[in-house]
Amino acid sequence: MEKVDIAIIGSGVIGLATAYALSKSGKDIMVIEKNPSFGQETSSRNSEVIHAGIYYPKDSLKSKTCIHGKNLLYDLCDKYNIPYRKLGKLILASDSEGLEKLDSIYKNATECGVKNLRLLDKKEIKALEPDVTAQKAIFSPDTGIIDSHALMKFLHQAAKNNNVNFAFSVEVTNIKKEGASYKIEVKEPKGDSFSFRARCVINCAGLQSDKIAEFIGIDPEESGYRIHYCRGQYFRIRNPKKFSVKHLVYPPPGVIDLGIHVTPDLAGGLRLGPDAKYVDKIDYDIEEKQARPLFFDSVSKFLPSLEEADLIPDTVGIRPKLQKKGENFRDFVVKNEEEKGFPNFVNVIGIESPGLTSCLAIGEMIKNIIGEQC
Ligand SMILES: Cc1cc2nc3c(=O)[nH]c(=O)nc-3n(C[C@H](O)[C@H](O)[C@H](O)COP(=O)(O)OP(=O)(O)OC[C@H]3O[C@@H](n4cnc5c(N)ncnc54)[C@H](O)[C@@H]3O)c2cc1C
Structure with missing residues (x-):
């Protein structure tokens, strides 16, 4: 043998x-x-985002491997010409619940050792992203996107x-x-x-x-x-040039996901997603009818010029979660x-x-x- x-x-x-x-x-x-x-x-x-390590509890493996892994990844990309862009990311808040979440995310991230974060007010957000509306944001300049293939x-x-x-x-x-x-x-x-x-x-x-x-x-x-399967669906924006989005734009995170975000890709496109839903089996078909209005409602809160007709169905990924529903x-x-x-x-x-x-x-x-x- x-x-x-x-x-x-x-x-x-x-x-x-x-x-x-x-x-x-x-x-x-x-x-x-x-x-x-x-x-x-x-x-x-997946979203092909190089995360900065903002959300994960201090000293967890997720936090430590993300912060260290991000630096290793940027160095590897530079050394071997693997396409990436350090676009920077905004995590937005507009209501009192969101603002409270933003403060605790900022505190956690700085305690974890995430560098270069800044808090932005409404005017500073508009200066960076004229199409985006929010009261306050965390700006993470070290978040990026990568060609994962x-x-x-x-x-x-x-x-x-x-x-x-x-x-x-x-x-x-x-x-x-x-x-x-x-x-x-x-x-x-x-x-x-x-x-x-x-x-x-x-x-x-x-x-x-x-x-x-x-x-x-x-x-x-x-x-x-x-492992508990947790589906995440994506839509793509039909006419990305209609929007001037240059950064990754996120709402405050939920308990099992980071919220439906706007991700520019390396080809100049814009993707929305992923959502999050626990499922029993692996199935990569998008539930377009149910998902479309939910994506529109969620993203148009901070990107008001978005129209539902701008959305075209894209891919689906499945998170291999240890966290059960409700955990x-x-x-x-x-x-x-x-x-x-x-x-x-x-x-x-x-x-x-x-x-x-x-x-x-x-x-x-x-x-x-x-x-x-x-
Ligand atoms: C919707 C979504 C968005 C995400 N966004 C991001 C992001 O923006 N940034 C980020 O850092 N992470 C992101 N992630 C997480 C990231 O995609 C995963 O952590 C990563 O891809 C996991 O890689 P893996 O190699 O463990 O799993 P996989 O890519 O699933 O690879 C496992 C491999 O094992 C093989 N395999 C399984 N069983 C067997 C067997 N019996 N015999 C032989 N081979 C087998 C499979 O065929 C598969 O190829 C996201 C994940 C999802 C679902």
């Missing part, structure tokens, strides 16, 4: 960043991906150049701990099955990461690793499961936003977690 040092399950941006971080170690690394190519799930269905293409190629092997269209169907290593069973597209061994396994399977953990016998309910904040899980009896099995679970921003920091963290052991 073939044996590798490290098996990485999943080649979304997290699996790719992990492969990239580990690729200079000289270890024998295999990435297994059930789709025909990398980045075909959540990593290509170009990032993933770079990570894939760089890992391959360092001899990481990628097996596409191969699905992991079971994993068993056997002695000091793991037997990984996989299925090929024609239905043929085979298995191989790995001394280290890194579970970067996104929406299926709870099921991968379950394969080795970790109960997702008991461990708190059950409070849940952090990323990045953990060597030694205590549960599975040494060198690293679970990377619940990587919702800001996972794209945090990817390089998470990759580095995993490299440190498995250290020399693999």
